[in-house]
Amino acid sequence: MGKENLNKVNKPRAIRRLVIWYKRNSAVTSIVDTAASSAVTAGNVAGNVVSGAGSVVSTASNVASNVAGNVAGNVVSSAESVVNTASSVVSNASSLAKNTLQPLVFDPLKRLQNSDNILDKSEDTKSKRIWIAVDGMGGDHAPGPILEGCLDAISRFPINIKFVGKIEKVKNIAEKCGLAELLEKEVNNNRLELIDSGDPIGMNEEATAVRKRKNASINVAMDLVRNSKAQAVYSAGNSGAMMASAIFRIGRLKGIERPAIGALFPTRDQTRPVLVLDVGANTDCKPSYLHQFALLGNIYAKDVLQVKKPRIGLLNIGEEECKGNDLSLKTFALLSSEKSFDFGGNCEGRDVLSGSFDVVVCDGFTGNILLKFLESVGGVLLDILRSELPRGRRGKVGSAFLKSNLLRIKKRLDHAEHGGALLLGVNGICVIGHGSSKSLSVVSALRLAHSAVNHDVMENLNQLQKLQVLNS
Numbered sequence: 001m002g003k004e005n006l007n008k009v010n011k012p013r014a015i016r017r018l019v020i021w022y023k024r025n026s027a028v029t030s031i032v033d034t035a036a037s038s039a040v041t042a043g044n045v046a047g048n049v050v051s052g053a054g055s056v057v058s059t060a061s062n063v064a065s066n067v068a069g070n071v072a073g074n075v076v077s078s079a080e081s082v083v084n085t086a087s088s089v090v091s092n093a094s095s096l097a098k099n100t101l102q103p104l105v106f107d108p109l110k111r112l113q114n115s116d117n118i119l120d121k122s123e124d125t126k127s128k129r130i131w132i133a134v135d136g137m138g139g140d141h142a143p144g145p146i147l148e149g150c151l152d153a154i155s156r157f158p159i160n161i162k163f164v165g166k167i168e169k170v171k172n173i174a175e176k177c178g179l180a181e182l183l184e185k186e187v188n189n190n191r192l193e194l195i196d197s198g199d200p201i202g203m204n205e206e207a208t209a210v211r212k213r214k215n216a217s218i219n220v221a222m223d224l225v226r227n228s229k230a231q232a233v234y235s236a237g238n239s240g241a242m243m244a245s246a247i248f249r250i251g252r253l254k255g256i257e258r259p260a261i262g263a264l265f266p267t268r269d270q271t272r273p274v275l276v277l278d279v280g281a282n283t284d285c286k287p288s289y290l291h292q293f294a295l296l297g298n299i300y301a302k303d304v305l306q307v308k309k310p311r312i313g314l315l316n317i318g319e320e321e322c323k324g325n326d327l328s329l330k331t332f333a334l335l336s337s338e339k340s341f342d343f344g345g346n347c348e349g350r351d352v353l354s355g356s357f358d359v360v361v362c363d364g365f366t367g368n369i370l371l372k373f374l375e376s377v378g379g380v381l382l383d384i385l386r387s388e389l390p391r392g393r394r395g396k397v398g399s400a401f402l403k404s405n406l407l408r409i410k411k412r413l414d415h416a417e418h419g420g421a422l423l424l425g426v427n428g429i430c431v432i433g434h435g436s437s438k439s440l441s442v443v444s445a446l447r448l449a450h451s452a453v454n455h456d457v458m459e460n461l462n463q464l465q466k467l468q469v470l471n472s
Contacts, residue, residue: 138237
């Protein structure tokens with residue numbers, strides 16, 4: 001029997017080894033048994049046919065040596081037909097095993113996947129098309145990915161974009177990225193407008209630089225909101241500069257001493273993220289700041305996250321009210337006496353992602369550490385899972401099946417994939433993007449901005465001024 005035929009006979013063995021491996025490593029053993037039985041049966045049939053085909057080939061060779069060449073040719077041709085049939089059966093057996101087994105590998109991971117991607121949700125077609133000012137020069141990769149994300153978002157959501165940046169540079173980048181034609185089309189459709197500005201505030205510059213450089217891209221974008229030419233602003237640039245520009249240009253809400261950056265973290269329940277604030281705007285806080293963060297977060301959770309009665313938690317080292325430093329103890333007393341929201345007590349670090357709380361408040365120093373830690377978890381988890389997969393052929397097969405699932409888990413845990421964080425406490429919708437934002441993150445951030453405007457967040461935040469605690 002030829003080498004080619006021996007390889008075909010070995011296929012059922014490979015299928016059986018694959019079935020055994022998955023049977024050992026899957027929780028769904030009963031269904032795997034059914035798949036294995038189907039694959040082995042098909043393999044046996046294929047093996048028998050291949051064996052028979054080999055016999056026919058051998059007979060054909062004997063006949064060819066004793067009978068006229070034309071008769072031998074006919075017999076050999078028939079033998080080749082049988083071998084082809086056998087090969088087809090083996091292929092079908094392999095396909096059957098793959099189609100039966102692959103869904104089973106995904107099942108145990110479905111609860112970890114975000115099956116409802118934020119970008120796949122259909123937007124309300126009745127939503128009013130709004131203008132969003134975008135700092136096109138802010139970010140590590142600007143302006144190319146920022147422009148690409150804006151053009152993509154315009155086609156997905158009912159938004160128009162005022163793209164702020166150095167126009168000549170933006171047009172040159174658009175030409176290099178192959179976006180020039182689409183850019184011109186959206187400009188002609190009045191869905192995107194280029195607004196000229198100066199250079200951005202660099203990542204390594206002091207936030208106070210926004211006072212000296214009035215033509216900086218973030219200042220020009222913020223002025224569009226102040227002058228009611230845009231309903232929201234987005235920037236992936238210097239977050240401190242954006243906060244300073246927002247305070248100087250559009251001002252704080254009355255009664256709010258310090259704005260806070262609120263970031264959405266994933267939880268066990270993929271449909272219910274938790275809002276953590278502050279994650280970097282205020283490294284040193286007073287109890288009154290954290291109290292105000294809770295009030296801001298409560299309204300955001302109600303309006304944007306659509307939680308009827310958000311549960312507020314205070315990040316602390318223990319559940320007991322006597323635990324924590326001086327800031328925690330005094331803040332606990334303030335939050336406990338607040339009647340306008342549901343205070344659920346202290347939230348330990350292990351409870352942040354549990355889904356037990358809808359809003360978690362903390363000082364910006366602690367919150368930023370928590371945020372940066374979460375950003376690393378996805379990559380570390382992926383590396384650990386890769387290292388734990390078996391070596392050799394089994395590991396390669398398992399990795400091929402699990403690769404897309406592991407990447408989705410990583411993305412779900414990666415805060416940068418969620419696009420941006422909301423700056424709460426200023427008199428306008430401001431979304432802060434991750435410095436390394438690419439086009440997909442920009443799309444997610446613009447969707448967040450649209451959602452905040454569409455749910456009248458500012459109108460409800462302005463109602464906080466009526467609370468006696470903010471007027472005292």
